[in-house]
Amino acid sequence: MKIKHIILITISTLILLTCCIIGYNKYFDSSIKIGANGFVNKKNLIVYYSTENMDKIAQNLHSKIGGDIIKLEPVVAYPQDKEKYIERLKTEKRSKKPILIKNIPNVEDYDLIFVGTPIELYTLSPIIKSFLKEPELSGKIVLPFISYEYSGGARNILEFKKILGKNTTVKNGLIIQKDGGNSLSTRITMWLNSIKFTRRELKNMK
Numbered sequence: 001m002k003i004k005h006i007i008l009i010t011i012s013t014l015i016l017l018t019c020c021i022i023g024y025n026k027y028f029d030s031s032i033k034i035g036a037n038g039f040v041n042k043k044n045l046i047v048y049y050s051t052e053n054m055d056k057i058a059q060n061l062h063s064k065i066g067g068d069i070i071k072l073e074p075v076v077a078y079p080q081d082k083e084k085y086i087e088r089l090k091t092e093k094r095s096k097k098p099i100l101i102k103n104i105p106n107v108e109d110y111d112l113i114f115v116g117t118p119i120e121l122y123t124l125s126p127i128i129k130s131f132l133k134e135p136e137l138s139g140k141i142v143l144p145f146i147s148y149e150y151s152g153g154a155r156n157i158l159e160f161k162k163i164l165g166k167n168t169t170v171k172n173g174l175i176i177q178k179d180g181g182n183s184l185s186t187r188i189t190m191w192l193n194s195i196k197f198t199r200r201e202l203k204n205m206k
C-alpha cells in the first residue's frame, strides 16, 4: 500500500513537472516563430510606400510577422519619369494639403501598425506623412521602418513621433540602407527582437 502510494505520488509529480516545463516554454518562448496575425490576438498591419527597395523590406517583414500588408498608392499616380517624380515630390513637400490615398486601410481593425517609408528629399515620403495624420492612428502602436541611401536616420524616426503625437506609441525604428542587401533578413529579425516583438512582450506592449 505504502509503495503504491509512493509510486503514485512520484508519477503525479513527474507529470506535473513536465506540464510546467512545457507551459513555461510555450509562454516565455522569445524566438520569433511568427505565423498569421501576430500573437495573443494582436492584429498586425504593414503599411508602406515604395518605388522599389521598400517593397523588398516590407515583404521580408511580412514573411516573418504575418498579418495584413498594404502598399499605399496616391489617387493621382506618381510619374515614372525621375525628374517629374522629383518635381511632384517637391510640390507635395511644400504643400500643406494631404495627399489623397487610393487604398487607405481601416486602421481601427489593427493593434500594431508597422509603417515603412523611403527617405525622399530628406524626409518621409509625402504619402506616408499624409497617412500618419489619420486621426484613427491615435492610441495605436506604430512601428516605423525606413529605407534611405545617404541621409536617413534617427531624426526621421523623430518625424514619426512628431506627426503622430503623444497619444500614439512609436517604437524604436528599423533603419535600412537601400534594400538591406544580404543582411536584410537578419536585420529585421534583430529589430523585432530588440523591440521585444515576442509572445510575452506583446501582451504588455502598451
Ligand SMILES: Cc1cc2nc3c(=O)[nH]c(=O)nc-3n(C[C@H](O)[C@H](O)[C@H](O)COP(=O)(O)O)c2cc1C
Residues within 6 Å of the ligand: 049, 050, 051, 052, 053, 054, 055, 085, 086, 089, 118, 119, 120, 121, 122, 123, 147, 148, 149, 150, 151, 152, 177, 178, 179
Ligand atoms: C527622389 C528621391 C529622393 C531621395 N532623397 C533621399 C534623401 O534625402 N536621403 C536619403 O538618404 N536617400 C534619399 N533617396 C534614396 C532613397 O531613400 C532610397 O533609395 C530608398 O531605398 C528608396 O526606397 P524605394 O526604392 O522603396 O522607393 C531618395 C531617392 C529618390 C528617388
